[in-house]
Amino acid sequence: MTNPKIHDDNDNDDFASHLTPEQIDVCFNGGTEPPFSGKYLDDKRKGTYICVACFKPLFKSDTKFDSGTGWPSFFRAIDGAIFYNQDFSHGMERIEVQCSRCRSHLGHMFDDGPAPTGRRYCINSLSLGFIGKKSDNPSPDTTEKSSS
Numbered sequence: 001m002t003n004p005k006i007h008d009d010n011d012n013d014d015f016a017s018h019l020t021p022e023q024i025d026v027c028f029n030g031g032t033e034p035p036f037s038g039k040y041l042d043d044k045r046k047g048t049y050i051c052v053a054c055f056k057p058l059f060k061s062d063t064k065f066d067s068g069t070g071w072p073s074f075f076r077a078i079d080g081a082i083f084y085n086q087d088f089s090h091g092m093e094r095i096e097v098q099c100s101r102c103r104s105h106l107g108h109m110f111d112d113g114p115a116p117t118g119r120r121y122c123i124n125s126l127s128l129g130f131i132g133k134k135s136d137n138p139s140p141d142t143t144e145k146s147s148s
């Protein structure tokens with residue numbers, strides 16, 4: 001019995017095998033998580049946001065900002081990380097952003113973001129993973145000293 005497994009960059013099964021049904025719906029069926037539901041919305045940690053499917057680094061934490069929209073928002077993507085796709089669905093013309101490696105759906109890009117780019121990448125938490133950066137500084141919680 002032969003069951004040849006031919007590697008194909010467009011074969012999403014390899015990238016989806018470790019994902020939850022909710023993540024697969026967003027990443028590979030173009031779904032959108034409910035606003036204010038994502039686990040990275042208020043995340044202020046320093047580090048790098050990666051593609052949840054193929055682990056490619058996509059956004060740095062220092063380009064994240066609070067857009068008030070209910071989705072994690074960034075004003076800049078890591079060079080070469082994003083594939084831009086014109087999206088005419090829902091009667092609107094928008095720019096869909098996908099992972100440039102596995103083409104996982106991440107969210108959309110708008111041109112009403114803050115300086116210096118003026119861009120707003122509106123991204124689903126379900127499309128992202130996070131790698132924290134080791135802290136260079138001691139925890140601010142330990143600096144308080146009592147003097148008698």
Ligand SMILES: [Zn+2]
Binds near residue numbers: 051052056102104
């Ligand atoms: Zn990816």
